[in-house]
Amino acid sequence: xxxxxxxxxxxxxxxxxxxxxxxxxxxxxxxxxxxxxxxxxxxxxxxxxxxxxxxxxxxxxxxxxxxxxxxxxxxxxxxxxxxxxxxxxxxxxxxxxxxxxxxxxxxxxxxxxxxxxxxxxxxxxxxxxxxxxxxxxxxxxxxxxxxxxxxxxxxxxxxxxxxxxxxxxxxxxxxxxxxxxxxxxxxxxxxxxxxxxxxxxxxxxxxxxxxxxxxxxxxxxxxxxxxxxxxxxxxxxxxxxxxxxxxxxxxxxxxxxxxxxxxxxxxxxxxxxxxxxxxxxxxxxxxxxxxxxxxxxxxxxxxxxxx
Amino acid sequence: xxxxxxxxxxxxxxxxxxxxxxxxxxxxxxxxxxxxxxxxxxxxxxxxxxxxxxxxxxxxxxxxxxxxxxxxxxxxxxxxxxxxxxxxxxxxxxxxxxxxxxxxxxxxxxxxxxxxxxxxxxxxxxxxxxxxxxxxxxxxxxxxxxxxxxxxxxxxxxxxxxxxxxxxxxxxxxxxxxxxxxxxxxxxxxxxxxxxxxxxxxxxxxxxxxxxxxxxxxxxxxxxxxxxxxxxxxxxxxxxxxxxxxxxxxxxxxxxxxxxxxxxxxxxxxx
Ligand SMILES: [Mg+2]
Numbered sequence: 001x002x003x004x005x006x007x008x009x010x011x012x013x014x015x016x017x018x019x020x021x022x023x024x025x026x027x028x029x030x031x032x033x034x035x036x037x038x039x040x041x042x043x044x045x046x047x048x049x050x051x052x053x054x055x056x057x058x059x060x061x062x063x064x065x066x067x068x069x070x071x072x073x074x075x076x077x078x079x080x081x082x083x084x085x086x087x088x089x090x091x092x093x094x095x096x097x098x099x100x101x102x103x104x105x106x107x108x109x110x111x112x113x114x115x116x117x118x119x120x121x122x123x124x125x126x127x128x129x130x131x132x133x134x135x136x137x138x139x140x141x142x143x144x145x146x147x148x149x150x151x152x153x154x155x156x157x158x159x160x161x162x163x164x165x166x167x168x169x170x171x172x173x174x175x176x177x178x179x180x181x182x183x184x185x186x187x188x189x190x191x192x193x194x195x196x197x198x199x200x201x202x203x204x205x206x207x208x209x210x211x212x213x214x215x216x217x218x219x220x221x222x223x224x225x226x227x228x229x230x231x232x233x234x235x236x237x238x239x240x241x242x243x244x245x246x247x248x249x250x251x252x253x254x255x256x257x258x259x260x261x262x263x264x265x266x267x268x269x270x271x272x273x274x275x276x277x278x279x280x281x282x283x284x285x286x287x288x289x290x291x292x293x294x295x296x297x298x299x300x301x302x303x304x305x306x307x
Numbered sequence: 308x309x310x311x312x313x314x315x316x317x318x319x320x321x322x323x324x325x326x327x328x329x330x331x332x333x334x335x336x337x338x339x340x341x342x343x344x345x346x347x348x349x350x351x352x353x354x355x356x357x358x359x360x361x362x363x364x365x366x367x368x369x370x371x372x373x374x375x376x377x378x379x380x381x382x383x384x385x386x387x388x389x390x391x392x393x394x395x396x397x398x399x400x401x402x403x404x405x406x407x408x409x410x411x412x413x414x415x416x417x418x419x420x421x422x423x424x425x426x427x428x429x430x431x432x433x434x435x436x437x438x439x440x441x442x443x444x445x446x447x448x449x450x451x452x453x454x455x456x457x458x459x460x461x462x463x464x465x466x467x468x469x470x471x472x473x474x475x476x477x478x479x480x481x482x483x484x485x486x487x488x489x490x491x492x493x494x495x496x497x498x499x500x501x502x503x504x505x506x507x508x509x510x511x512x513x514x515x516x517x518x519x520x521x522x523x524x525x526x527x528x529x530x531x532x533x534x535x536x537x538x539x540x541x542x543x544x545x546x547x548x549x550x551x552x553x554x555x556x557x558x559x560x561x562x563x564x565x566x567x568x569x570x571x572x573x574x575x576x577x578x
Contacts, residue, residue, distance in 0.1 A: 041440065046467070048460075050459070050460040051429045051432070053429075054426050054432075054464075055430075055467065057433060058430045058434040058436065058437065059434075059437050060433075061419075062434055064437055064440070082426065085420065085423050089412075
């Protein structure tokens with residue numbers, strides 16, 4: 001996903017002269033093309049994320065469209081006060097990119113896991129939160145984020161993510177995308193973990209189970225219009241995310257559910273629970289350990305539907 | 308002549324600030340009094356900050372009060388410079404007023420909502436970097452506190468600014484030797500302050516922060532050679548009122564009627 005991000009932003013920056021990229025000493029050689037094309041609009045801010053975030057706010061006051069880019073865990077937890085006070089409070093169009101979010105850096109240990117980031121940021125007013133499902137959805141959403149002129153947290157993976165979309169989709173901030181249309185069960189999810197559900201569905205189809213799959217790529221503002229329809233049309237709702245069980249997409253969906261006194265749906269939440277994830281090795285092993293791989297998702301849905 | 312004029316203005320700002328804090332029973336009077344001369348030297352000397360400071364729709368010269376808790380003093384200055392009305396000044400700390408106890412970006416003449424310490428220098432760095440990209444020469448002045456130098460982000464910004472060769476930043480550090488609850492030197496090892504900034508690549512001065520000729524001299528020198536400049540201002544918390552000077556009680560306490568009358572009398576005002 002990070003390659004798609006860099007390619008796309010390099011393209012966009014040709015026309016949009018206001019884009020400035022600030023990185024926190026990450027992405028070795030990743031931005032070489034950008035740097036050559038726009039040397040005045042790229043700054044390595046070092047391992048000083050708090051400063052980087054407020055510098056971005058200062059640039060935004062000057063009319064620029066700054067993007068801060070570093071590993072999600074550092075770009076959120078080290079900077080949450082800067083994001084709140086300097087970016088969100090004055091409502092400045094700064095894009096905070098968290099790369100390698102969720103368990104992308106599984107093997108590097110919990111210091112590098114960003115599995116609470118949505119929960120941490122979701123209660124900050126003015127801040128949009130966008131979590132693309134694959135590199136194609138990311139390319140489309142990136143344009144929309146820049147157009148929106150809103151403070152935005154963009155949560156992406158690292159590299160080698162599988163694609164779900166065959167082509168670049170149309171997207172709109174705050175409007176979820178249907179990936180698969182089925183019946184009875186609806187899987188609402190965000191991020192690249194949707195791939196696991198996408199392939200699980202193909203297997204479930206052979207067993208005559210036809211879940212829908214929705215990419216809720218914008219966690220904030222939440223697509224409540226679609227959620228309303230989903231709660232009416234489906235009896236079984238699955239919420240899938242590479243995030244803590246607290247504060248993420250499941251939290252957002254549950255809040256909307258109780259706020260509106262819905263009561264006729266069965267829920268299954270698939271996430272990483274409320275724990276530090278240890279001794280996992282590669283991301284795929286982490287998914288397996290957490291019951292989140294393709295096969296496990298398939299089995300869990302099969303059991304769920306019998307309820 | 309200039310010096311006498313500034314002194315007079317400074318007395319007036321002190322008087323209005325004490326009055327404002329007395330009337331509203333709000334905090335941070337000591338912190339206001341220590342930096343008023345620095346504010347006045349910058350806003351009223353007409354050397355680098357002239358008109359339209361922090362003009363948000365077309366930002367040129369900027370001023371950031373990074374020690375946002377000295378907001379009452381800033382509001383008085385903004386009123387005297389015509390950025391806000393007298394009527395608005397009197398809404399300070401009242402319901403439905405943007406004049407909160409820390410500066411708010413919604414106020415004319417205020418660039419950033421400061422109050423959380425250690426953000427101002429990074430903000431100014433971003434604004435000045437924007438000028439560097441646009442090849443514009445504007446001036447960016449900042450007042451921070453000595454307590455603020457506890458914050459790691461202050462030093463992140465200090466390294467960033469000189470590392471990226473961002474010019475036109477003039478930072479006054481109001482070293483009044485106190486922070487909220489204790490003497491700064493009893494909490495962390497801040498000194499030698501001047502050498503610290505020097506080591507981070509800044510041009511440094513160490514002056515009496517209540518001496519207008521020193522303040523003016525530094526501002527003029529900066530204008531000639533606008534490299535990142537840190538001015539260590541040795542100041543007195545509560546400056547101007549004998550019974551408040553160097554007494555940290557006045558970080559939070561606001562003067563009652565008797566104390567108020569005594570205080571303004573010392574500055575040469577009645578009621
Ligand atoms: Mg102090």
